[in-house]
Amino acid sequence: MKKQITEKNTCKKSSQLKMIVKRFGKNRLSIIGMVIILILVAAIALAPLYCSYDKVIQQSLSQRFLSPSAEHFFGTDQYGRDLFARIVYGGRISLFCGLVTIGIAFVAGMVLGCAAGFFGGMTDTIIMRFCDVLMAIPGLLLAMAIVSALGQGIGNMLIALSISQIPREARTARSCVMTLRNQEYIEAAKTCGTSRFRIIWRHIVPNILGPMIIDVMMGLGSTILRIASLGFLGIGIASPTPEWGTIISENQINIRYYPYLGIIPGLFIMITVLSFNFIGDGLRDALDPKMKN
């Protein structure tokens, strides 16, 4: 009988997942976004297999400003470096930094939002006013200020970007918690003496994961854009380390004569950001229980 139960269990769980996948699949744009991101991730992750890192930094003055060709897919820049290799390895940094930033913001935002929403009162006021202050400053400006204060470097940039992203996640988490707080199953948990931490962990967190994931997907796109912006402004990832924004920045003086140097990395940023937004849209339809018929 026990065995029967476990069988039933797996079949039920997968059916729930199936429903989400099915609903996600109905949104064509989000499927396209998903495919693009998967190809991109695969290309970036497998980069060492088909393109050595040497090509990224190897300069060759005789091969400056070559147009895209079979040898150099995306051509070469002013130092004769292969743009394809730079974009592939630059993508590693862009995506990795985006993920780390959003990961930090997700965890911190969740903790702060849950605390604010569940405990209410003074805790709520302090946390949310603090978030309001952070949100009043434009995200990019805040990140710039923090980077200037802490000094340039990947680590500092990650911290800066996370801090500007945390208030958004905290707000989302808090508003979700507020709607859950008065649900009867929370009261039921209280009647058997469940500790507050356990209530948050067992009853609240699983129920706000859906909207949080949607928010994170949307945030991922804009974070990648911000990393690129910082790179372009010269306070993000420093050259010669490739990063999509940095690449555009390096080439900006030559864009007028060799437009592909700006267009190609720009397209990569745009497509990636758009894809993440499409996925976010699709996830919203798939995970939001209100969309259920």
Added chain:
Amino acid sequence: MGKFLEVKDLHVQYKTDESVVYALNGLTLDVEKGETVGLVGETGAGKTTLALSILKLLPEDVGKITKGSIYYNGTDVIAAGKNEMRRLRGEEISMIFQDPMTSLNPVLTVGEQIREVLVLHFPDMTKQEREKRVDEILTLVGIPPERKSQYPHQFSGGMKQRVVIAIALVAQPKLLLADEPTTALDVTIQAQILQLMKDLKQKLNTSMIFITHDLGVVMEFCDSVAVVYGGEVIERGTIEEIYVREKNHPYTEGLFNCIPDLGVDTHRLHPIEGEVLDPTLKPAGCKFADRCRYCRDNCKKSNPDMYHIGGTHFIKCYRYTDGEVQTNE
């Protein structure tokens, strides 16, 4: 001349991603002029779907009338165009919804919401006439006309339902569809609203379909009853014919037995076993067969017809094939 409202063999389906829900499966119902029909049934029986079908307000893309006909006063509702329907809604047929809290617009005053109906349906009316009508209808439902400049949140639940009734009646419709109008209210308020609707019904001679799950309310308020189960009318008759409880559909009988009686002490209730029919299934036989204690072989094989019991009393059950109760033996 035909019937006032004639619903014949109506089939409605809701298509969702996961499945098809068979909401109505051959529902037939006639309403005479001035008659109040109580439509009784449990959640998911298709009561609200019927009301929405009559008004052609089924959710687009999802809900579809797949078969059957609806005639209102000789007009084919299913074939009617958009403009025709807009005229029918409000002017000829109107609806009262269950929840008075959500059926009023919170940013418009009560008076504006009533006026809106008049502007839509009687564009020729002068401003003074319109104001007069608003005052009249508010007085009729027991709200002082001075309150017309207030917003819905300034009214209590029972008062809101009065406003909803005023909006539904201001264009003097000939048919009123009331979808559980008192379910969200307290009993003492429910009694007030029912009394009000009774008075109004007599004054205006409106026909009414009163949707409810409460057999008690039906008896106090309606002239006749239609019991709905699984998207079909399974019993139809006057209040007396059904509430005398001599011959009933097994489901109606079960419903009666479920209600704790105020007059008699019972040790235990007699619930209907099992669950309400899963509307995504479409059994070949009687929809109630699985829960029925009189179920026989042919009940599961084919769906019984409506058998005439006497007077205007009809029951859709093989037990009454010849107007006689057939026992299991």
Added chain:
Amino acid sequence: MNDILLETVNLKKHFPTNAGVVHAVDDVTLQIRRGETLGVVGESGCGKSTLGRTIIRLYEPTEGDVKFEGKSIPGLKGKEFKKLQPNMQMIFQDPYSSLNPRMSVSNIIAEPIKVCNPSMNKAQRMEKVERTMELCGIPPRLFNVYPHEMDGGRRQRVGLARALALDPKFIVCDEPVSALDVSIQAQILNLLMDLQERQQLSYMFITHDLCVVRHISHNIMVMYMGQVVEYASREELFAHQIHPYTRALLSAIPTTDLNRRNQEKLLLKGEVANPINPAPGCRFAPRCPYASEKCREPQRLTEAAPGHFVACHACVT
């Protein structure tokens, strides 16, 4: 033997709001014996749910005392209260919001055991869950099903099983059947009564439905705007209701009895007001057909017949 399981003494719960202090529960004294059901009846906003929640200490009482097996609850500190808490459980009105949508049936029922009895190992716990499910008539195939896959009656059974998993002695039932269809309602009522007989449970059954209350209760308490207006045994109350509010309430219930059709009704005017800073007199007076000058004075619960208490000066002479 003292078989009073739970009693409250002049229990009050007030909520301060911007508009004033809401007297949600005012001066409620009641007793519930082992294995018996107290029905609490009243319209929405009469404080019946607040009373239930205050008794099991979901809200801290403003004044007064709650005693469980003679022990005063409001004074208990963390650990002592935790020991007592499993004895008092609650089941809720809304079968949709009372179950965590992300937990399976077995997890929902096991959760209270994990919290209150952490020393129990998994096998024991699962066995207990299975037994409780059987007790509540939940078929074992629903073991790993999620709440949204069940109908209202099943969910309500799961809610009940969650409460029973801790072997409580007292359960507050907050309108457990009012969101259910009549045929399902009867199943749940029967289940509650069977469990009471088998396990000597005591219920406080909160509802607005007098028919249901009559069916399930031993004693009945009628509340109006936070106060008790009438308190008697079931037989006594239905044989002679005294308070005008109780009488109006009873007469407002639609019956299915043909003989009583079109019977004259005792219609009340107006609606229940909010108990914000109420005047000292009878709170029902503004709607009462028999109201007089004397109703402005505070009304005391007085014994009109043995065991039958009424708070109305006109009814007790």
